[in-house]
Amino acid sequence: MSYFTGLVLLLVASAIVNNVVLSQFLGLCPFLGVSKRVETAAGMGGAVIFVITIASFVASLIYKFILAPTGFEYMQTIVFILVIAALVQFVEMVLKKNVPSLYKSLGVYLPLITTNCAVLGTAINNVTNNYDILESVINGFGVAVGFTIAIVIMAGIREKIEYNDIPETFKGSAIVLVTAGLMAMAFLGFSGVI
Amino acid sequence: MNKYLERLYNGLWKENPTFVLMLGMCPTLAVTTSAINGIGMGLSTTVVLVLSNMMISALRNIIPDRVRMPAFIVVVASFVTIVQFLMEGFTPSLYSSLGIYIPLIVVNCIILGRAESYASKNPVIPSMFDGIGMGLGFTVGLTLIGIVREILGNGSFFGNTISILNDYHITLFGLAPGAFFVLGLLVAIMNIIRKNMAAKGKPLPAVQGCLGGDCSGCSLSSACTGKSLVHHIEELPPVDPKDVAKPQMQKPEVKHTANAKNSEDVEKSGSDSSYADDDVEGKEEDK
Numbered sequence: 001m002s003y004f005t006g007l008v009l010l011l012v013a014s015a016i017v018n019n020v021v022l023s024q025f026l027g028l029c030p031f032l033g034v035s036k037r038v039e040t041a042a043g044m045g046g047a048v049i050f051v052i053t054i055a056s057f058v059a060s061l062i063y064k065f066i067l068a069p070t071g072f073e074y075m076q077t078i079v080f081i082l083v084i085a086a087l088v089q090f091v092e093m094v095l096k097k098n099v100p101s102l103y104k105s106l107g108v109y110l111p112l113i114t115t116n117c118a119v120l121g122t123a124i125n126n127v128t129n130n131y132d133i134l135e136s137v138i139n140g141f142g143v144a145v146g147f148t149i150a151i152v153i154m155a156g157i158r159e160k161i162e163y164n165d166i167p168e169t170f171k172g173s174a175i176v177l178v179t180a181g182l183m184a185m186a187f188l189g190f191s192g193v194i
Numbered sequence: 195m196n197k198y199l200e201r202l203y204n205g206l207w208k209e210n211p212t213f214v215l216m217l218g219m220c221p222t223l224a225v226t227t228s229a230i231n232g233i234g235m236g237l238s239t240t241v242v243l244v245l246s247n248m249m250i251s252a253l254r255n256i257i258p259d260r261v262r263m264p265a266f267i268v269v270v271a272s273f274v275t276i277v278q279f280l281m282e283g284f285t286p287s288l289y290s291s292l293g294i295y296i297p298l299i300v301v302n303c304i305i306l307g308r309a310e311s312y313a314s315k316n317p318v319i320p321s322m323f324d325g326i327g328m329g330l331g332f333t334v335g336l337t338l339i340g341i342v343r344e345i346l347g348n349g350s351f352f353g354n355t356i357s358i359l360n361d362y363h364i365t366l367f368g369l370a371p372g373a374f375f376v377l378g379l380l381v382a383i384m385n386i387i388r389k390n391m392a393a394k395g396k397p398l399p400a401v402q403g404c405l406g407g408d409c410s411g412c413s414l415s416s417a418c419t420g421k422s423l424v425h426h427i428e429e430l431p432p433v434d435p436k437d438v439a440k441p442q443m444q445k446p447e448v449k450h451t452a453n454a455k456n457s458e459d460v461e462k463s464g465s466d467s468s469y470a471d472d473d474v475e476g477k478e479e480d481k
Contacts (some may be wrong), residue, residue: 022370028219065426077278078268078272081271082271085267116310170383173381174381176378180378183368188369
């Protein structure tokens with residue numbers, strides 16, 4: 001299997017087969033909190049794609065060129081969480097100054113992303129699986145695309161659910177969780193693909 | 195009741211992080227495939243929580259207010275790294291079954307939430323008991339959910355197969371969808387209990403975590419991404435309602451401007467009243 005085929009398989013695997021929300025349970029907060037309308041869900045997805053891709057790139061650069069050569073691999077958790085928090089702030093500043101139009105559509109979502117454990121989880125997964133830098137970026141992009149797919153589908157379903165007659169006790173997050181369970185069942189069907 | 199026992203009671207029962215506050219849902223869903231995993235995750239979180247509460251409480255007068263969130267994160271991440279190494283050395287099988295969720299204890303809302311709302315304002319010993327109470331409450335929650343999922347999904351109890359249950363087990367409950375179903379049912383049951391308690395005039399504390407429907411409940415998003423990390427960033431412009439289709443998205447913005455104006459407001463934003471407000475608004479939207 002060539003390197004390129006490996007990358008494509010990695011992309012599909014991280015986006016769909018091992019979907020970050022529905023099979024790994026990472027990034028549940030925005031998945032439950034920002035999925036009431038398709039527009040906002042798509043905006044959140046865009047911001048997550050942007051941040052996770054950059055964060056996986058930066059984290060694997062730091063691991064490869066600073067932590068690994070100096071023997072400080074065990075510092076990865078501390079370094080990654082600080083780098084990610086600083087990175088989100090930095091991305092916010094750069095977007096605001098240089099790309100105001102993108103900032104206007106993604107800006108409000110950026111502060112919510114530091115809480116997203118998917119960002120830290122992806123950075124640590126990249127290191128655990130010994131991905132090189134290109135593989136890390138592809139994996140990060142795939143994870144974020146998977147998140148976007150899940151949250152947009154969820155938002156679409158929730159827009160319909162609003163008009164349904166739900167039992168009083170299941171209103172709010174309970175019915176959302178049950179819906180997420182049904183979606184996770186559907187995504188289980190992909191598990192034999194790769 | 196003395197104040198130490200009161201802290202334990204508070205964590206285990208009154209403000210149980212799993213059932214009442216609904217915090218830390220990522221690990222709750224992910225590791226509760228069996229009761230043993232639930233206990234393992236709960237206890238490792240407890241150790242981190244107790245140590246970080248004590249450390250943060252001891253340093254509470256030294257850490258400058260404006261850099262407190264990065265400082266808390268470094269303290270928590272250090273203890274998580276230590277716990278991770280101890281588990282890798284002494285309980286390798288548990289370590290491999292919990293996997294990535296051990297380093298992710300760092301972003302668990304419970305730990306930074308307790309640091310921000312309790313340990314940074316109280317002396318060392320009460321903070322320690324607060325950590326023990328909250329940690330054990332979390333452990334009990336994870337273990338109970340783990341027991342339910344293990345019986346339904348695997349027909350076993352703490353790893354011992356029970357033949358009658360095993361004949362009728364539903365494998366789905368051990369997999370990802372089962373986690374969502376069990377938690378969905380738990381939320382529904384808690385909704386009923388909440389209603390009954392409110393009718394009796396003893397309302398439960400509001401849901402604080404992601405299930406409150408608003409990510410700003412987590413202390414990380416209100417403080418870490420506010421102006422405390424990089425203080426000189428200019429103010430975000432107030433969000434124009436036309437730009438944002440959804441009223442919920444404006445709440446974090448309002449909080450950030452409040453953060454910058456007055457550090458006391460940060461503390462207020464962590465208090466129950468604001469969550470209660472969020473909750474009420476959420477219900478109105480539902481109607």
